[in-house]
Amino acid sequence: MSDPLCSVHFNEVIxxxxxxxxxxxxxxxxxxAPPAPVTVDGRPPRxxxxxxxxxxxxxxxxMCSRALLHLVNECVGNAKRKKIFFDVSILYIDESAIHDxxxxxAILAQITSITQQHEFPLVVAKLEDVYQxxxxxxxxxxxxxxxxxxxxxxxxxxxxxxxxxxxxHQVAVGLGRDRVLLGTSxxxxxxxxxxxxxxxxGGNAVPVDQSFSxxxxxxxxxxxxxxxxxxxxxxxxxxxxxxxECIPIPTLGTMRGPKASMDLLTETFVxxxxxxxxxxxxxxxxxxxxxxxxxxxxxQGACPIxxxxxxxxxxxxxxxxxxxxxxxxACSSNSSSCGSSCGSGDNASxxxxxxxxxxxxxxxxxxxxxxxxLRSVACYGCQIMLKEVSSPAPSAPPAMAQRAHRIMSKADxxxxxxxxILEEAEDR
Amino acid sequence: xxxxxxxxxxxxxxxxLLFNKVKHHEPVLEGRxxxxxxxxxxxxxxxxLQERPELFMSGDSVRPGILVLINETDWEIxxxxxxxxxxxxxxxxxxxxxxx
Numbered sequence: 001m002s003d004p005l006c007s008v009h010f011n012e013v014i015x016x017x018x019x020x021x022x023x024x025x026x027x028x029x030x031x032x033a034p035p036a037p038v039t040v041d042g043r044p045p046r047x048x049x050x051x052x053x054x055x056x057x058x059x060x061x062x063m064c065s066r067a068l069l070h071l072v073n074e075c076v077g078n079a080k081r082k083k084i085f086f087d088v089s090i091l092y093i094d095e096s097a098i099h100d101x102x103x104x105x106a107i108l109a110q111i112t113s114i115t116q117q118h119e120f121p122l123v124v125a126k127l128e129d130v131y132q133x134x135x136x137x138x139x140x141x142x143x144x145x146x147x148x149x150x151x152x153x154x155x156x157x158x159x160x161x162x163x164x165x166x167x168x169h170q171v172a173v174g175l176g177r178d179r180v181l182l183g184t185s186x187x188x189x190x191x192x193x194x195x196x197x198x199x200x201x202g203g204n205a206v207p208v209d210q211s212f213s214x215x216x217x218x219x220x221x222x223x224x225x226x227x228x229x230x231x232x233x234x235x236x237x238x239x240x241x242x243x244x245e246c247i248p249i250p251t252l253g254t255m256r257g258p259k260a261s262m263d264l265l266t267e268t269f270v271x272x273x274x275x276x277x278x279x280x281x282x283x284x285x286x287x288x289x290x291x292x293x294x295x296x297x298x299x300q301g302a303c304p305i306x307x308x309x310x311x312x313x314x315x316x317x318x319x320x321x322x323x324x325x326x327x328x329x330a331c332s333s334n335s336s337s338c339g340s341s342c343g344s345g346d347n348a349s350x351x352x353x354x355x356x357x358x359x360x361x362x363x364x365x366x367x368x369x370x371x372x373x374l375r376s377v378a379c380y381g382c383q384i385m386l387k388e389v390s391s392p393a394p395s396a397p398p399a400m401a402q403r404a405h406r407i408m409s410k411a412d413x414x415x416x417x418x419x420x421i422l423e424e425a426e427d428r
Numbered sequence: 429x430x431x432x433x434x435x436x437x438x439x440x441x442x443x444x445l446l447f448n449k450v451k452h453h454e455p456v457l458e459g460r461x462x463x464x465x466x467x468x469x470x471x472x473x474x475x476x477l478q479e480r481p482e483l484f485m486s487g488d489s490v491r492p493g494i495l496v497l498i499n500e501t502d503w504e505i506x507x508x509x510x511x512x513x514x515x516x517x518x519x520x521x522x523x524x525x526x527x528x
Contacts, residue, residue: 232495232524236441248445251526253526254526255445255480267493268492271491271493271525272492274492
Protein backbone atom coordinates (compact mmCIF):
# COMPACT_ATOMS: atom_id res chain seq x y z
CA MET A 1 0.00 0.00 0.00
CA SER A 2 2.30 2.77 -1.16
CA ASP A 3 -0.29 5.29 -2.36
CA PRO A 4 -2.29 7.19 0.22
CA LEU A 5 -5.84 5.94 0.61
CA CYS A 6 -8.89 7.69 1.84
CA SER A 7 -10.48 6.10 4.87
CA VAL A 8 -13.25 4.40 2.92
CA HIS A 9 -10.83 2.64 0.59
CA PHE A 10 -8.52 1.88 3.47
CA ASN A 11 -11.35 0.13 5.29
CA GLU A 12 -12.21 -1.90 2.23
CA VAL A 13 -8.63 -2.98 1.71
CA ILE A 14 -8.20 -4.05 5.32
CA UNK A 15 -11.50 -5.91 5.37
CA UNK A 16 -10.70 -7.71 2.13
CA UNK A 17 -7.34 -8.89 3.45
CA UNK A 18 -8.97 -10.03 6.65
CA UNK A 19 -11.71 -11.92 4.84
CA UNK A 20 -9.07 -13.88 2.99
CA UNK A 21 -7.61 -14.90 6.33
CA UNK A 22 -11.01 -16.02 7.57
CA UNK A 23 -11.58 -18.03 4.40
CA UNK A 24 -8.26 -19.70 5.01
CA UNK A 25 -9.37 -20.41 8.56
CA UNK A 26 -12.55 -21.98 7.29
CA UNK A 27 -10.59 -24.28 5.06
CA UNK A 28 -8.20 -25.40 7.75
CA UNK A 29 -9.20 -28.64 9.32
CA UNK A 30 -9.37 -28.71 13.10
CA UNK A 31 -6.70 -30.65 14.91
CA UNK A 32 -9.21 -33.23 16.02
CA ALA A 33 -11.46 -33.40 13.01
CA PRO A 34 -12.20 -36.95 11.97
CA PRO A 35 -10.42 -37.87 8.75
CA ALA A 36 -12.49 -36.85 5.77
CA PRO A 37 -14.14 -39.82 4.11
CA VAL A 38 -13.09 -40.39 0.55
CA THR A 39 -15.78 -40.21 -2.09
CA VAL A 40 -16.40 -42.71 -4.83
CA ASP A 41 -14.08 -41.04 -7.30
CA GLY A 42 -11.25 -41.01 -4.74
CA ARG A 43 -11.21 -37.30 -3.92
CA PRO A 44 -12.08 -35.89 -0.50
CA PRO A 45 -15.48 -34.15 -0.38
CA ARG A 46 -15.43 -30.35 -0.18
CA UNK A 47 -16.24 -28.92 3.22
CA UNK A 48 -19.64 -27.43 3.55
CA UNK A 49 -18.96 -23.67 3.58
CA UNK A 50 -22.23 -22.97 5.35
CA UNK A 51 -21.34 -25.10 8.33
CA UNK A 52 -20.97 -22.92 11.40
CA UNK A 53 -17.44 -23.36 12.70
CA UNK A 54 -17.22 -22.70 16.39
CA UNK A 55 -14.45 -20.35 17.44
CA UNK A 56 -13.34 -18.68 20.63
CA UNK A 57 -12.03 -15.16 20.16
CA UNK A 58 -9.44 -14.11 22.72
CA UNK A 59 -10.19 -10.53 23.66
CA UNK A 60 -7.97 -8.51 25.98
CA UNK A 61 -9.54 -5.11 25.46
CA UNK A 62 -6.40 -3.92 23.72
CA MET A 63 -6.15 -2.40 20.27
CA CYS A 64 -5.36 -5.55 18.30
CA SER A 65 -8.01 -7.81 19.74
CA ARG A 66 -10.52 -4.96 19.52
CA ALA A 67 -9.83 -4.64 15.82
CA LEU A 68 -10.02 -8.42 15.48
CA LEU A 69 -13.44 -8.42 17.09
CA HIS A 70 -14.68 -5.67 14.79
CA LEU A 71 -13.31 -7.38 11.68
CA VAL A 72 -14.76 -10.76 12.62
CA ASN A 73 -18.10 -9.08 13.11
CA GLU A 74 -17.84 -7.52 9.67
CA CYS A 75 -17.27 -10.96 8.18
CA VAL A 76 -19.84 -12.83 10.14
CA GLY A 77 -22.59 -10.43 10.97
CA ASN A 78 -22.92 -8.02 8.11
CA ALA A 79 -26.12 -8.73 6.28
CA LYS A 80 -25.19 -6.70 3.22
CA ARG A 81 -22.14 -8.68 2.31
CA LYS A 82 -21.66 -12.36 1.77
CA LYS A 83 -21.32 -13.94 5.15
CA ILE A 84 -18.63 -16.28 6.33
CA PHE A 85 -20.12 -18.81 8.69
CA PHE A 86 -18.67 -18.78 12.17
CA ASP A 87 -20.22 -19.24 15.57
CA VAL A 88 -18.19 -16.88 17.76
CA SER A 89 -17.80 -16.68 21.51
CA ILE A 90 -15.52 -14.16 23.14
CA LEU A 91 -13.09 -15.02 25.90
CA TYR A 92 -11.84 -12.38 28.28
CA ILE A 93 -9.19 -13.40 30.79
CA ASP A 94 -9.48 -11.55 34.07
CA GLU A 95 -5.94 -11.02 35.30
CA SER A 96 -6.83 -8.67 38.13
CA ALA A 97 -5.42 -11.11 40.70
CA ILE A 98 -1.89 -10.27 39.63
CA HIS A 99 -2.29 -6.52 39.37
CA ASP A 100 -2.42 -4.29 42.39
CA UNK A 101 -5.08 -1.94 41.10
CA UNK A 102 -8.72 -2.02 42.17
CA UNK A 103 -9.92 -1.45 38.65
CA UNK A 104 -10.98 -5.06 38.05
CA UNK A 105 -14.71 -4.39 38.24
CA ALA A 106 -14.56 -1.19 36.22
CA ILE A 107 -12.50 -2.86 33.52
CA LEU A 108 -14.87 -5.79 33.34
CA ALA A 109 -17.78 -3.38 32.93
CA GLN A 110 -16.01 -1.71 30.01
CA ILE A 111 -15.20 -5.07 28.42
CA THR A 112 -18.82 -6.13 28.71
CA SER A 113 -20.12 -2.93 27.17
CA ILE A 114 -17.78 -3.37 24.19
CA THR A 115 -18.65 -7.00 23.56
CA GLN A 116 -22.35 -6.32 23.86
CA GLN A 117 -22.12 -4.15 20.76
CA HIS A 118 -21.33 -7.25 18.77
CA GLU A 119 -23.86 -9.74 20.11
CA PHE A 120 -21.30 -12.49 20.56
CA PRO A 121 -21.58 -14.19 23.94
CA LEU A 122 -18.84 -13.30 26.40
CA VAL A 123 -17.05 -15.82 28.59
CA VAL A 124 -14.95 -14.49 31.44
CA ALA A 125 -12.29 -16.72 32.93
CA LYS A 126 -10.03 -15.81 35.78
CA LEU A 127 -6.35 -16.47 35.24
CA GLU A 128 -6.15 -18.18 38.64
CA ASP A 129 -8.57 -20.86 37.37
CA VAL A 130 -5.55 -22.76 36.09
CA TYR A 131 -5.09 -23.84 39.68
CA GLN A 132 -8.49 -25.55 39.80
CA UNK A 133 -8.64 -25.19 43.53
CA UNK A 134 -11.86 -25.40 45.53
CA UNK A 135 -11.08 -22.12 47.20
CA UNK A 136 -10.95 -18.98 45.08
CA UNK A 137 -8.55 -17.39 47.52
CA UNK A 138 -6.22 -20.36 47.35
CA UNK A 139 -6.15 -20.17 43.55
CA UNK A 140 -5.44 -16.44 43.66
CA UNK A 141 -2.66 -16.91 46.19
CA UNK A 142 -1.07 -19.65 44.16
CA UNK A 143 -1.20 -17.55 41.00
CA UNK A 144 0.35 -14.60 42.76
CA UNK A 145 3.08 -16.82 44.17
CA UNK A 146 3.70 -18.14 40.67
CA UNK A 147 4.27 -14.68 39.23
CA UNK A 148 6.24 -13.47 42.22
CA UNK A 149 8.49 -16.49 41.91
CA UNK A 150 9.92 -15.08 38.70
CA UNK A 151 12.90 -12.97 39.59
CA UNK A 152 13.20 -11.14 36.28
CA UNK A 153 10.55 -9.37 34.23
CA UNK A 154 11.48 -11.57 31.25
CA UNK A 155 10.76 -14.70 33.25
CA UNK A 156 7.47 -13.26 34.57
CA UNK A 157 6.39 -12.46 31.03
CA UNK A 158 7.21 -16.03 29.97
CA UNK A 159 5.37 -17.53 32.91
CA UNK A 160 2.37 -15.29 32.32
CA UNK A 161 2.26 -16.14 28.63
CA UNK A 162 2.29 -19.89 29.28
CA UNK A 163 -0.28 -19.65 32.02
CA UNK A 164 -2.60 -17.68 29.75
CA UNK A 165 -2.15 -20.23 27.01
CA UNK A 166 -2.97 -23.07 29.39
CA UNK A 167 -6.13 -21.31 30.51
CA UNK A 168 -7.19 -20.75 26.91
CA HIS A 169 -6.76 -24.48 26.22
CA GLN A 170 -8.82 -25.36 29.28
CA VAL A 171 -11.63 -22.93 28.53
CA ALA A 172 -11.74 -23.94 24.87
CA VAL A 173 -12.01 -27.62 25.83
CA GLY A 174 -14.68 -26.84 28.40
CA LEU A 175 -16.75 -25.01 25.80
CA GLY A 176 -16.21 -27.60 23.10
CA ARG A 177 -14.58 -25.04 20.84
CA ASP A 178 -11.38 -26.27 19.29
CA ARG A 179 -10.36 -23.05 17.54
CA VAL A 180 -9.06 -19.97 19.27
CA LEU A 181 -8.53 -16.67 17.43
CA LEU A 182 -5.71 -14.45 18.59
CA GLY A 183 -5.22 -10.80 17.63
CA THR A 184 -1.44 -11.06 17.37
CA SER A 185 -0.09 -8.42 14.99
CA UNK A 186 2.82 -8.71 12.56
CA UNK A 187 4.98 -6.43 14.70
CA UNK A 188 4.41 -8.58 17.76
CA UNK A 189 5.30 -11.72 15.86
CA UNK A 190 8.43 -10.12 14.45
CA UNK A 191 9.59 -9.06 17.90
CA UNK A 192 8.76 -12.46 19.39
CA UNK A 193 10.90 -14.17 16.75
CA UNK A 194 13.90 -12.31 18.12
CA UNK A 195 12.90 -12.60 21.76
CA UNK A 196 12.22 -16.33 21.53
CA UNK A 197 15.50 -16.96 19.78
CA UNK A 198 17.36 -15.00 22.45
CA UNK A 199 15.55 -16.94 25.18
CA UNK A 200 16.47 -20.36 23.80
CA UNK A 201 13.19 -21.07 22.05
CA GLY A 202 14.37 -20.63 18.47
CA GLY A 203 14.08 -24.29 17.51
CA ASN A 204 10.61 -25.07 18.70
CA ALA A 205 8.59 -22.01 19.67
CA VAL A 206 9.43 -19.72 16.75
CA PRO A 207 7.89 -21.88 14.01
CA VAL A 208 4.79 -22.27 16.15
CA ASP A 209 4.35 -18.68 17.30
CA GLN A 210 4.70 -17.16 13.85
CA SER A 211 2.31 -19.52 12.11
CA PHE A 212 -1.16 -18.73 10.88
CA SER A 213 -2.43 -21.81 12.65
CA UNK A 214 -0.78 -23.97 15.24
CA UNK A 215 -1.94 -27.11 16.92
CA UNK A 216 0.21 -29.56 18.73
CA UNK A 217 -0.18 -33.25 18.34
CA UNK A 218 -3.04 -34.52 20.43
CA UNK A 219 -3.92 -31.21 22.07
CA UNK A 220 -7.39 -30.41 20.84
CA UNK A 221 -7.02 -26.66 20.48
CA UNK A 222 -5.81 -24.91 17.34
CA UNK A 223 -4.66 -21.32 17.67
CA UNK A 224 -5.19 -19.00 14.72
CA UNK A 225 -3.52 -15.66 14.08
CA UNK A 226 -5.54 -13.96 11.36
CA UNK A 227 -3.90 -10.58 12.13
CA UNK A 228 -0.39 -11.88 11.55
CA UNK A 229 -0.01 -9.97 8.29
CA UNK A 230 -1.30 -6.69 9.70
CA UNK A 231 1.12 -4.06 10.94
CA UNK A 232 0.37 -2.26 14.19
CA UNK A 233 0.16 0.95 12.24
CA UNK A 234 -2.56 -0.48 10.00
CA UNK A 235 -4.44 -1.80 12.99
CA UNK A 236 -4.18 1.57 14.76
CA UNK A 237 -5.50 3.40 11.70
CA UNK A 238 -8.34 0.90 11.27
CA UNK A 239 -9.19 1.36 14.91
CA UNK A 240 -9.20 5.13 14.57
CA UNK A 241 -11.22 5.22 11.38
CA UNK A 242 -13.90 3.00 12.91
CA UNK A 243 -13.85 4.79 16.26
CA UNK A 244 -13.09 1.61 18.13
CA GLU A 245 -12.85 1.94 21.84
CA CYS A 246 -10.07 -0.01 23.46
CA ILE A 247 -8.93 -0.35 27.01
CA PRO A 248 -5.23 -0.17 27.71
CA ILE A 249 -5.06 -2.68 30.50
CA PRO A 250 -1.99 -2.55 32.72
CA THR A 251 0.33 -5.47 32.10
CA LEU A 252 3.59 -6.49 33.68
CA GLY A 253 5.59 -4.29 31.38
CA THR A 254 3.54 -1.13 31.67
CA MET A 255 5.64 1.95 32.47
CA ARG A 256 8.73 -0.17 33.07
CA GLY A 257 10.90 1.37 30.38
CA PRO A 258 12.27 0.08 27.09
CA LYS A 259 14.97 -2.16 28.55
CA ALA A 260 13.17 -3.78 31.45
CA SER A 261 12.73 -7.14 29.75
CA MET A 262 13.68 -8.99 26.57
CA ASP A 263 10.24 -8.40 25.14
CA LEU A 264 10.34 -4.66 25.74
CA LEU A 265 13.86 -4.41 24.43
CA THR A 266 13.15 -6.21 21.18
CA GLU A 267 9.91 -4.29 20.74
CA THR A 268 11.86 -1.04 20.91
CA PHE A 269 14.52 -2.45 18.59
CA VAL A 270 12.05 -3.64 15.96
CA UNK A 271 10.00 -0.45 16.08
CA UNK A 272 13.07 1.70 15.66
CA UNK A 273 14.21 -0.30 12.63
CA UNK A 274 10.71 -0.42 11.22
CA UNK A 275 10.36 3.36 11.38
CA UNK A 276 13.39 3.77 9.12
CA UNK A 277 13.08 0.59 7.06
CA UNK A 278 9.37 -0.20 6.63
CA UNK A 279 10.04 -3.73 5.37
CA UNK A 280 11.71 -4.87 8.59
CA UNK A 281 8.70 -6.60 10.09
CA UNK A 282 7.77 -8.22 6.82
CA UNK A 283 11.31 -9.51 6.26
CA UNK A 284 11.55 -10.97 9.76
CA UNK A 285 8.30 -12.83 9.32
CA UNK A 286 9.10 -14.15 5.88
CA UNK A 287 12.44 -15.46 7.15
CA UNK A 288 10.83 -17.23 10.07
CA UNK A 289 8.18 -18.78 7.84
CA UNK A 290 10.94 -20.85 6.32
CA UNK A 291 11.71 -22.54 9.62
CA UNK A 292 10.38 -26.01 10.10
CA UNK A 293 9.72 -26.95 13.66
CA UNK A 294 9.63 -30.44 15.05
CA UNK A 295 6.34 -32.25 14.71
CA UNK A 296 5.19 -34.33 17.62
CA UNK A 297 3.57 -37.68 17.45
CA UNK A 298 2.04 -37.58 20.91
CA UNK A 299 1.82 -35.29 23.87
CA GLN A 300 4.95 -36.80 25.37
CA GLY A 301 6.83 -34.90 22.71
CA ALA A 302 5.86 -31.46 23.98
CA CYS A 303 7.14 -29.32 26.83
CA PRO A 304 4.69 -29.54 29.74
CA ILE A 305 5.02 -25.81 30.40
CA UNK A 306 4.90 -24.09 27.02
CA UNK A 307 3.43 -26.97 24.96
CA UNK A 308 5.83 -26.52 22.10
CA UNK A 309 7.25 -29.64 20.48
CA UNK A 310 10.58 -30.91 21.73
CA UNK A 311 13.55 -30.92 19.43
CA UNK A 312 15.15 -34.36 19.15
CA UNK A 313 17.84 -33.53 21.68
CA UNK A 314 15.28 -32.27 24.18
CA UNK A 315 13.14 -35.34 23.71
CA UNK A 316 16.05 -37.67 24.35
CA UNK A 317 16.90 -35.73 27.48
CA UNK A 318 13.32 -35.93 28.71
CA UNK A 319 13.39 -39.68 28.14
CA UNK A 320 16.43 -39.98 30.33
CA UNK A 321 14.87 -37.83 33.07
CA UNK A 322 15.76 -39.17 36.47
CA UNK A 323 12.82 -40.52 38.40
CA UNK A 324 13.15 -40.08 42.14
CA UNK A 325 13.06 -36.38 42.99
CA UNK A 326 10.45 -35.67 40.32
CA UNK A 327 8.12 -38.49 41.37
CA UNK A 328 8.18 -37.38 44.98
CA UNK A 329 7.17 -33.88 43.92
CA ALA A 330 4.72 -34.87 41.23
CA CYS A 331 2.53 -37.10 43.35
CA SER A 332 0.62 -35.48 46.10
CA SER A 333 1.01 -36.73 49.64
CA ASN A 334 -2.07 -38.86 49.12
CA SER A 335 -0.53 -41.83 47.36
CA SER A 336 -3.80 -43.50 46.43
CA SER A 337 -4.89 -40.51 44.41
CA CYS A 338 -1.56 -40.58 42.63
CA GLY A 339 -2.34 -43.97 41.16
CA SER A 340 -5.50 -42.72 39.49
CA SER A 341 -3.95 -39.64 37.97
CA CYS A 342 -0.96 -41.35 36.44
CA GLY A 343 -1.39 -42.23 32.83
CA SER A 344 -5.13 -41.72 33.04
CA GLY A 345 -6.91 -41.55 29.73
CA ASP A 346 -8.42 -38.67 27.85
CA ASN A 347 -8.33 -35.98 30.47
CA ALA A 348 -4.68 -36.12 31.33
CA SER A 349 -3.51 -34.47 28.15
CA UNK A 350 -5.84 -31.55 28.62
CA UNK A 351 -5.28 -31.23 32.34
CA UNK A 352 -8.90 -31.87 33.09
CA UNK A 353 -11.78 -29.57 32.66
CA UNK A 354 -11.67 -25.81 32.83
CA UNK A 355 -13.72 -25.80 36.00
CA UNK A 356 -14.59 -22.19 35.36
CA UNK A 357 -17.92 -22.86 33.74
CA UNK A 358 -19.44 -24.97 36.44
CA UNK A 359 -19.07 -28.09 34.39
CA UNK A 360 -18.08 -30.01 37.47
CA UNK A 361 -14.71 -31.12 36.20
CA UNK A 362 -13.74 -34.64 35.44
CA UNK A 363 -10.14 -34.09 36.45
CA UNK A 364 -8.38 -36.59 38.61
CA UNK A 365 -6.88 -35.42 41.90
CA UNK A 366 -4.36 -32.76 41.28
CA UNK A 367 -0.67 -33.41 41.85
CA UNK A 368 1.10 -30.74 43.81
CA UNK A 369 4.33 -30.10 42.02
CA UNK A 370 6.66 -27.17 42.22
CA UNK A 371 7.51 -25.44 38.98
CA UNK A 372 11.16 -26.32 39.46
CA UNK A 373 10.41 -30.04 39.57
CA LEU A 374 9.35 -29.88 35.92
CA ARG A 375 12.82 -28.86 34.88
CA SER A 376 14.01 -32.30 33.85
CA VAL A 377 11.29 -32.64 31.24
CA ALA A 378 11.03 -29.01 30.16
CA CYS A 379 12.26 -27.66 26.84
CA TYR A 380 15.49 -25.71 26.71
CA GLY A 381 13.74 -22.33 26.67
CA CYS A 382 11.67 -23.20 29.74
CA GLN A 383 14.77 -24.43 31.54
CA ILE A 384 16.30 -21.02 31.00
CA MET A 385 13.15 -19.44 32.38
CA LEU A 386 13.24 -21.77 35.38
CA LYS A 387 16.75 -20.58 36.20
CA GLU A 388 15.17 -17.20 36.84
CA VAL A 389 12.53 -18.58 39.18
CA SER A 390 13.25 -18.27 42.86
CA SER A 391 13.83 -21.10 45.24
CA PRO A 392 11.72 -22.56 46.79
CA ALA A 393 9.77 -22.53 43.56
CA PRO A 394 6.03 -21.80 43.45
CA SER A 395 3.68 -24.64 42.64
CA ALA A 396 2.96 -25.23 38.99
CA PRO A 397 -0.56 -25.19 37.59
CA PRO A 398 -1.82 -28.78 37.94
CA ALA A 399 -2.21 -29.39 34.23
CA MET A 400 1.47 -28.70 33.69
CA ALA A 401 2.44 -30.98 36.56
CA GLN A 402 0.20 -33.74 35.20
CA ARG A 403 1.74 -33.46 31.75
CA ALA A 404 5.23 -33.56 33.20
CA HIS A 405 4.34 -36.59 35.23
CA ARG A 406 3.08 -38.43 32.18
CA ILE A 407 6.32 -37.77 30.37
CA MET A 408 8.30 -39.05 33.31
CA SER A 409 6.10 -42.13 33.75
CA LYS A 410 6.52 -43.01 30.14
CA ALA A 411 10.28 -42.57 30.52
CA ASP A 412 10.23 -44.95 33.50
CA UNK A 413 8.26 -47.51 31.59
CA UNK A 414 10.64 -47.30 28.72
CA UNK A 415 13.58 -47.82 31.01
CA UNK A 416 12.05 -50.81 32.74
CA UNK A 417 11.19 -52.63 29.58
CA UNK A 418 14.00 -51.11 27.56
CA UNK A 419 15.87 -54.32 27.18
CA UNK A 420 12.84 -56.00 25.69
CA ILE A 421 11.93 -53.58 22.92
CA LEU A 422 13.50 -53.09 19.54
CA GLU A 423 15.14 -49.79 18.70
CA GLU A 424 12.56 -47.22 17.60
CA ALA A 425 13.15 -45.18 14.46
CA GLU A 426 14.03 -41.52 15.14
CA ASP A 427 10.96 -40.10 13.40
CA ARG A 428 7.80 -41.75 14.60
CA UNK B 429 0.58 42.05 18.37
CA UNK B 430 -1.45 39.37 19.99
CA UNK B 431 -1.09 36.43 17.65
CA UNK B 432 -1.64 33.04 19.12
CA UNK B 433 -2.51 29.59 17.92
CA UNK B 434 -4.56 26.81 19.34
CA UNK B 435 -3.96 23.14 18.68
CA UNK B 436 -5.99 20.11 19.68
CA UNK B 437 -3.92 17.27 21.06
CA UNK B 438 -5.01 13.77 21.86
CA UNK B 439 -2.94 11.06 23.54
CA UNK B 440 -4.12 7.46 23.46
CA UNK B 441 -3.07 3.83 23.50
CA UNK B 442 -1.79 4.24 27.03
CA UNK B 443 0.12 7.48 26.38
CA UNK B 444 -2.41 9.37 28.44
CA LEU B 445 -0.78 7.82 31.52
CA LEU B 446 2.15 10.14 30.93
CA PHE B 447 -0.13 13.15 30.78
CA ASN B 448 -1.96 12.79 34.06
CA LYS B 449 -4.40 10.34 32.45
CA VAL B 450 -5.82 13.21 30.44
CA LYS B 451 -6.37 12.31 26.77
CA HIS B 452 -7.41 15.66 25.32
CA HIS B 453 -5.50 18.91 25.56
CA GLU B 454 -6.11 22.19 23.75
CA PRO B 455 -3.12 24.35 24.49
CA VAL B 456 -2.80 27.90 23.32
CA LEU B 457 0.60 28.99 22.10
CA GLU B 458 1.16 32.71 22.39
CA GLY B 459 3.01 34.89 20.00
CA ARG B 460 2.92 32.75 16.92
CA UNK B 461 0.57 31.36 14.31
CA UNK B 462 2.49 28.24 13.34
CA UNK B 463 5.11 26.00 14.87
CA UNK B 464 7.39 23.31 13.40
CA UNK B 465 6.48 19.85 14.63
CA UNK B 466 9.79 19.31 16.41
CA UNK B 467 9.38 22.53 18.37
CA UNK B 468 5.87 21.60 19.34
CA UNK B 469 7.17 18.32 20.71
CA UNK B 470 9.66 20.17 22.86
CA UNK B 471 6.85 22.43 24.04
CA UNK B 472 4.72 19.40 24.92
CA UNK B 473 7.56 17.84 26.83
CA UNK B 474 8.14 21.01 28.83
CA UNK B 475 4.54 21.94 29.50
CA UNK B 476 2.32 18.86 29.38
CA LEU B 477 4.40 15.72 29.91
CA GLN B 478 4.35 14.70 33.56
CA GLU B 479 6.86 11.86 33.60
CA ARG B 480 9.05 9.41 31.67
CA PRO B 481 9.96 11.45 28.60
CA GLU B 482 11.76 8.44 27.13
CA LEU B 483 8.41 6.71 26.73
CA PHE B 484 7.13 9.53 24.52
CA MET B 485 10.13 10.98 22.75
CA SER B 486 13.27 9.70 21.15
CA GLY B 487 15.80 12.37 20.25
CA ASP B 488 13.97 15.11 18.38
CA SER B 489 11.00 13.04 17.43
CA VAL B 490 8.37 10.77 18.87
CA ARG B 491 9.40 7.34 20.02
CA PRO B 492 9.16 4.75 17.23
CA GLY B 493 5.96 2.81 17.73
CA ILE B 494 3.90 5.94 18.35
CA LEU B 495 1.62 6.73 15.46
CA VAL B 496 0.96 10.40 14.73
CA LEU B 497 -2.15 11.63 12.95
CA ILE B 498 -2.34 15.21 11.76
CA ASN B 499 -5.93 16.22 11.03
CA GLU B 500 -6.85 12.52 11.02
CA THR B 501 -4.22 11.79 8.37
CA ASP B 502 -1.11 9.64 8.70
CA TRP B 503 1.67 12.13 9.43
CA GLU B 504 3.93 10.50 6.86
CA ILE B 505 1.63 11.81 4.16
CA UNK B 506 1.83 15.26 5.72
CA UNK B 507 5.62 15.40 5.75
CA UNK B 508 6.41 13.68 9.02
CA UNK B 509 8.48 15.62 11.50
CA UNK B 510 9.06 18.34 8.89
CA UNK B 511 5.43 19.37 9.03
CA UNK B 512 4.68 22.87 10.28
CA UNK B 513 1.71 22.84 12.63
CA UNK B 514 -0.97 25.46 11.93
CA UNK B 515 -3.58 27.12 14.09
CA UNK B 516 -6.54 24.78 14.55
CA UNK B 517 -4.68 21.60 13.62
CA UNK B 518 -5.47 18.42 15.48
CA UNK B 519 -2.70 16.02 16.40
CA UNK B 520 -3.31 12.55 17.71
CA UNK B 521 -0.53 10.48 19.28
CA UNK B 522 -1.37 6.78 19.49
CA UNK B 523 1.00 4.38 21.16
CA UNK B 524 0.98 0.98 19.48
CA UNK B 525 3.57 -0.42 21.83
CA UNK B 526 2.40 -3.40 23.86
CA UNK B 527 -1.10 -2.99 22.53
CA UNK B 528 -3.70 -5.53 21.96
